Amino acid sequence: MTGRTTLKCAYAGIAAIALTLAVGWWQVDGPGASEQTERQPFALTEMEFSLSDHEGDEVGPETLIGRPTMVFFGFTYCPDVCPTTLSDISGWLDDLGEDAEGMNVVFITVDPERDTVEAIAEYVGYFHPSIRGWTGTQEEIARAAQGFRARYERVPTDGGDYTMNHTASVFLFDIEGRFTTMIDYHEPREFAVPKIRRTLD
């Protein structure tokens, strides 16, 4: 290859990268941004995992079919995002009142090491009585997260402890277990109740 062709190739490469970036922007942040299909959870009927609820009963995605469902991931050693989400959800459930009575509301831990059945039972007891806590083995938590396309990661902290980074969105499913929409953590909270209402209809 001569020097000139190498240069041409380089230009073509740069142009291609620029185009890719532009297309990427258009899809991710720009007007082409869809409902971010790539991170949508599967339907509950397509998921497979087996966990325990905070009363020690075996539960899985099939437990949720037949009622509208709200699911979110977190951990009870989380000082900020998780209690905020739990109290927001408690508030939404209070706002919805009877309309949300038949709804499944599930908090799945991403930290089963510390969130035993007893620990999660005590914790959810402080929030709305509809909220169920689910925990289980690391493997089954990982399978559940895959189904919801939720992410989590263990991060060591200064004091020799650890914290968990995790997907903070709340996932909504209809009565047949189809994913309807999600409530992102940074989304204005006043949009939440109408979104839940649409799922309940």
Added chain:
Amino acid sequence: MKTIFYGLMAALMFTSSAATPTFAGSESVVVEDAWSRASVGVNRPGAAYMTIRNTGDETVTLTGLRTDLAMMPDIHQTSTNAEGVSSMAPAGEIEIAPGEAVSLEPGGLHAMLMHLQRPMTEGENFSVILDFSDGGEIAVEVPILGIAARGPEG
């Protein structure tokens, strides 16, 4: 045993109203709307929230905080990325421009209270000292609200 402990705590508490802005050190910084959530035991970290307002005409820099409630208090920043994943990290020093306020609130900045020395009990208060780069310090009384509290009003 519990009653004795709480009695002692109450005796040691300053009687300060949550709504009263706290002044100390540099007179130009005012702290409003401090609140925190009760903890479940002492193993889990706690978090405290407040608004720190600079009413003066010079930038102030918050360098850290101290409290006898937690061995490792620090200011943390929670952030949520485009994939919806939340994480938190030490926020470092925080500059507050004249006339500006910094809010420590759920999902943003919080005073992270690691290694609690005693449970955070609803209805009680605890004190925090905010340190500033000019050597000034501000004492803040933080009321402990319920575990499901959503803001300074509960």
